[in-house]
Amino acid sequence: xxxxxxxxGYVGLVTGTCLADVGNDVLCVDVDARKIELLKQGVVPIHxxxxxxxxxxxxxxGRLQFTTDTVLGVNYGEIQxxxxxxxxxxxxxADLQYVLQVATTIxxxxxxxxxxxxxxxxxxxxxxxxRHTVQQVLDQRGVNYQFDVVSNPEFLKEGxxxxxxxxxxxxxxxxxxxxxxxxxLMRELYSPFNRNHDKLITMDIRSAELTxxxxxxxxxxxxxxxxxxxxxxxxxGADIEQxxxxxxxxxxxxxxxxxxxxxxxxxxxxxxxxxxKRTAQQLGLTPKVLEAVEAINYQQRSLFxxxxxxxxxxNLQGRxxxxxxxxxxxxxxxxxxxxxxxxxxxxxxxxxxxxxxxPKGMAETKxxxxxxxxxxLCDKPETAxxxxxxxxxATEWRVFRSPNxxxxxxxxxxxxxxDGRNIYEPQRxxxxxxxxxxxxxxxxxxxV
Ligand code: NAD
Numbered sequence: 001x002x003x004x005x006x007x008x009g010y011v012g013l014v015t016g017t018c019l020a021d022v023g024n025d026v027l028c029v030d031v032d033a034r035k036i037e038l039l040k041q042g043v044v045p046i047h048x049x050x051x052x053x054x055x056x057x058x059x060x061x062g063r064l065q066f067t068t069d070t071v072l073g074v075n076y077g078e079i080q081x082x083x084x085x086x087x088x089x090x091x092x093x094a095d096l097q098y099v100l101q102v103a104t105t106i107x108x109x110x111x112x113x114x115x116x117x118x119x120x121x122x123x124x125x126x127x128x129x130x131r132h133t134v135q136q137v138l139d140q141r142g143v144n145y146q147f148d149v150v151s152n153p154e155f156l157k158e159g160x161x162x163x164x165x166x167x168x169x170x171x172x173x174x175x176x177x178x179x180x181x182x183x184x185l186m187r188e189l190y191s192p193f194n195r196n197h198d199k200l201i202t203m204d205i206r207s208a209e210l211t212x213x214x215x216x217x218x219x220x221x222x223x224x225x226x227x228x229x230x231x232x233x234x235x236x237g238a239d240i241e242q243x244x245x246x247x248x249x250x251x252x253x254x255x256x257x258x259x260x261x262x263x264x265x266x267x268x269x270x271x272x273x274x275x276x277k278r279t280a281q282q283l284g285l286t287p288k289v290l291e292a293v294e295a296i297n298y299q300q301r302s303l304f305x306x307x308x309x310x311x312x313x314x315n316l317q318g319r320x321x322x323x324x325x326x327x328x329x330x331x332x333x334x335x336x337x338x339x340x341x342x343x344x345x346x347x348x349x350x351x352x353x354x355x356x357x358x359p360k361g362m363a364e365t366k367x368x369x370x371x372x373x374x375x376x377l378c379d380k381p382e383t384a385x386x387x388x389x390x391x392x393x394a395t396e397w398r399v400f401r402s403p404n405x406x407x408x409x410x411x412x413x414x415x416x417x418x419d420g421r422n423i424y425e426p427q428r429x430x431x432x433x434x435x436x437x438x439x440x441x442x443x444x445x446x447x448v
Contacts, residue, residue, distance in 0.1 A: 001024045002027075002077040003077045003079045004029060005027070005029065005081045006030075006080070007120070008032075008036065010161065010267070011083045011156065012081070012084070012119075013028065013051070015154070016028040017051060020061075023063070026065070028065070029067055029072075029073035036068050046332075051161070051162060054162065074105060074108075074110055077114075078113065078185070079114075080106055082099055082116065086099060086121055088274055099122060100129065104133055106147075107137025114147045116134065117152045117186070118150070119153065121272055121275075124209045127149045127150070127151050149205075151209050152208075153212035155169070155170070158267075166193060167193070171190050171200045172203065173200060174203055174208025175203075175204075186200070213279075216272040220264055220293050222256075223264050223297070224263075224296040226244070226260045227263060227297070228296050229440070233442050235442075236442065237442040239442050240260045240439065241441065243440075244260070261421045262301055262339040264297055265339050270294075271337075300439075301339050305342075308321075309350070311416065316347060316350040317351035320387060321347060322357075323343070323356045324358070324381055324391065324394070324400050329395060330397045340356075354375055355376040355378055355383070356378060362379075381400065385411035387411075390416035391408060392417075393419045394420050405432050414435075416435045416436075418437045419439075420439065424438070
């Protein structure tokens with residue numbers, strides 16, 4: 001099949017590459033000329049495990065191409081996939097300008113049937129807006145080509161995106177067409193990923209659009225719930241890690257997404273919770289759970305910062321901190337709304353310097369913050385420790401899990417660790433001579 005993908009970011013590039021890998025001909029279109037130039041030179045501009053090799057393989061096989069030429073894009077595929085960004089607007093709702101730009105482009109240049117497949121995360125009703133936009137442009141042109149719009153929300157996780165795309169838990173398709181052709185096309189497109197058992201779930205478009213938001217909001221809710229219980233655990237002298245194991249073993253609750261920490265970040269959960277909240281508010285509803293989920297998430301970052309402040313008696317002026325982990329989670333270079341950014345910015349506001357290390361986030365950190373005297377980019381975790389007042393852990397990269405604690409002690413000015421991801425055992429840390437702060441670990445921090 002010939003497929004055009006608009007948007008070559010985390011979702012578009014993974015989708016296009018995986019579709020090419022099973023034999024389709026794919027043209028990825030992006031308005032970012034720099035990104036397309038890099039991709040044409042064989043450089044993958046994002047870090048996603050396994051992606052670079054897969055891109056190279058499919059480009060060499062001639063199945064995967066890149067362009068900034070939107071006209072070429074519209075003419076190329078019968079399937080036109082929209083995978084552009086939907087960032088938050090000023091009021092928190094999803095900004096649909098990029099989605100509607102693509103819809104307009106399709107309307108302006110199509111000269112045969114097109115199946116428009118929306119993969120971007122968009123509020124309920126967007127497929128209908130896309131349909132009207134395309135029809136309006138066709139009417140202006142005085143032409144009448146057939147087209148359908150389907151919703152195909154994406155559930156991939158950054159850091160495991162290829163696996164998620166290749167072996168999806170479910171493939172949700174929202175379809176409202178008078179004929180069966182859109183469903184047939186979608187079944188054919190997804191058949192290579194649907195062999196083990198039928199994972200394709202078809203539903204009406206509005207339900208498909210809401211499914212994506214509901215899924216992310218549910219996951220964010222689990223995290224914030226656990227963080228709230230962690231705060232209670234800390235005050236009552238209980239250990240949240242033991243509570244986690246105690247509740248996770250109930251299959252109705254499960255172990256996924258109940259890790260306490262300094263909150264969720266990234267390009268999806270924060271903006272999707274916000275956008276869903278906004279949708280509810282626009283309908284005159286009060287989305288109490290979503291409001292609490294969001295508030296707890298940001299409070300979690302401040303509570304963690306307050307621990308640092310309290311330890312240093314509210315005087316961080318002139319202090320130096322080693323910060324391990326910058327990306328919003330491991331195995332990605334994505335820094336969008338990463339908790340590390342809130343921490344760094346708070347530390348700077350209070351006159352501290354940060355010495356940072358992240359396995360994949362250094363270039364992005366440099367791009368976001370530029371050169372500044374209070375930000376020292378280090379090429380190794382150990383370098384970041386040099387003469388620092390304490391070590392702060394903001395992302396649970398595997399490389400931080402079993403470090404040389406003796407070396408950490410030697411290199412830090414004070415043996416103090418603020419662990420925002422609960423990756424070490426409090427009792428062991430105490431035995432090693434560290435002052436160790438974690439999330440929700442109550443009395444286990446005091447007793448040895
Ligand atoms: P991204 O910012 O990484 O990529 C979006 C790309 O679209 C950019 O490269 C941008 O230049 C391009 N673009 C903008 N306007 C364009 C146009 N008119 N024509 C062609 N390209 C255009 O975004 P992303 O993380 O890939 O997310 C895309 C969508 O998928 C969002 O709605 C997001 O919520 C959703 N989503 C993301 C993830 C994730 O893990 N990142 C997972 C599921 C769903």
